[in-house]
Amino acid sequence: MPDHQQVQRFYDDVYYAGKPGASAVPWHMRVIAKRLGLSQGDMVLDIACGTGDWLAELQRHGAKVSGVDISARAVERARQRLHDADIREGVAEQLPFDDKRFDIVTCMGSLEHFLDQPRALQEMRRVAKLGARFLILVPNAGFLSRRLGLYRGTGQVAIRETVRPISEWVGMFGAAGLVVSAKWRDLHPLSTHWICRGPVWAWLIRAVQACALALWPIGWQYQVYFLCRAREG
Numbered sequence: 746m747p748d749h750q751q752v753q754r755f756y757d758d759v760y761y762a763g764k765p766g767a768s769a770v771p772w773h774m775r776v777i778a779k780r781l782g783l784s785q786g787d788m789v790l791d792i793a794c795g796t797g798d799w800l801a802e803l804q805r806h807g808a809k810v811s812g813v814d815i816s817a818r819a820v821e822r823a824r825q826r827l828h829d830a831d832i833r834e835g836v837a838e839q840l841p842f843d844d845k846r847f848d849i850v851t852c853m854g855s856l857e858h859f860l861d862q863p864r865a866l867q868e869m870r871r872v873a874k875l876g877a878r879f880l881i882l883v884p885n886a887g888f889l890s891r892r893l894g895l896y897r898g899t900g901q902v903a904i905r906e907t908v909r910p911i912s913e914w915v916g917m918f919g920a921a922g923l924v925v926s927a928k929w930r931d932l933h934p935l936s937t938h939w940i941c942r943g944p945v946w947a948w949l950i951r952a953v954q955a956c957a958l959a960l961w962p963i964g965w966q967y968q969v970y971f972l973c974r975a976r977e978g
Contacts, residue, residue, distance in 0.1 A: 746860060747904055749815065749836050755904040756816035761796070770802045773932045774853075777970060778802050780929070781849065781880065790847040790872060792837050792865070793855030797823030800830060803851075811847070813840060837865035842872045851880040854968065857907045866921035870975055879923055879973040882931060886910040888967045911969060923973040931968035934958055 747755075770778075783789070785807040791800050794812030796819050804810045804827065811831040814820050823832045835841040837852070838861045850869045859865045869879060886908045909917070915925055933939060934955035941948055963969060 749860065752858075752860065752904055753815050753817070756814075757818045759903075760901065761816055761818045761822075764796070768798055770798050771933060771936055771938070773935065774799065775802060777880070777929065778806055781806075781878070783808050783849070787848045788846060788874075789849045789851065790840075790842065792840070792850065792852040792869065793858070794823055794832065795819050797826045797830070797832065799851070799853055800827055800832075804830070808849070811842065813837070813842070836860075838868060840868045840872050844871055845874050846872050847877060848874055849878050849880065853880075853882045854884075856881055856883050857909075858901050858905050860905065862907065863917060863921060866918065866923065870922055873975065875975075877975065879971075879975075881918070881971045881973065882968055883914050883971070884908045884968050885964070885966050886913075887964045911964060914969075914971065918971065918973055919976075922976045924976050925971050925973050927972040928963055929970040929972070930958065930963065930966050931970060932959060934967070 783803065783806040787808045789800075789803050789808040789810050791803070791810070791812045794800055794814050795816075797812060800810040800812050800823065810827065811833075812823055813833050813835045814823070815834070815836050817834055820832055820834045823830070833841045837855075837859050850873050852869065856862055856865060873879065884906075887910050911928075918925060934951070935958070936955075940951045940955055942951070958966065
């Protein structure tokens with residue numbers, strides 16, 4: 746298993762080195778932001794915030810946003826974009842924020858890459874206020890295309906990527922004191938950006954797959970959003 750220094754070098758020198766600058770989040774994430782029902786002034790922390798695209802969307806809904814990322818390169822870009830946000834460099838297993846500070850904690854497609862996932866979940870709970878909500882997006886080992894051998898993971902497999910079935914994620918959340926209140930599909934393939942990649946002859950196949958994802962049961966989805974609350978007591 747790599748250590749945090751190796752992970753940081755990967756994200757600084759490989760993952761974010763070739764990434765474009767700031768961009769708006771795609772339509773499916775705007776839908777998710779609306780589902781959160783943010784109130785003006787809600788304190789929101791995004792863990793593994795990257796260059797701040799998701800934070801910018803939450804800020805547009807009136808939230809007071811903070812973020813943390815292991816990549817110094819990503820943190821620098823996020824700070825340049827979000828001048829009034831609190832963006833810090835750090836690791837999810839030791840969040841550089843005070844206890845009971847945030848109304849909402851999000852972690853979007855990143856928990857699976859953390860070195861100590863149970864510890865990261867405990868840290869999420871530590872920095873959250875009583876009654877806070879948690880939105881966590883993770884990959885699903887039950888993804889039908891993965892089970893058929895047609896998908897092998899993201900580019901971050903090169904450093905670390907843990908894929909679990911939904912029941913195992915729910916068990917891990919429960920061990921950290923989080924109770925799942927809702928599950929939502931990740932519909933990012935329903936876009937021309939996702940469909941129109943690779944050779945033209947494959948676009949129709951990808952379009953069919955994208956439409957199927959909207960109909961498949963939650964257990965077959967590529968990724969799943971979990972909306973959680975901390976268990977009382």
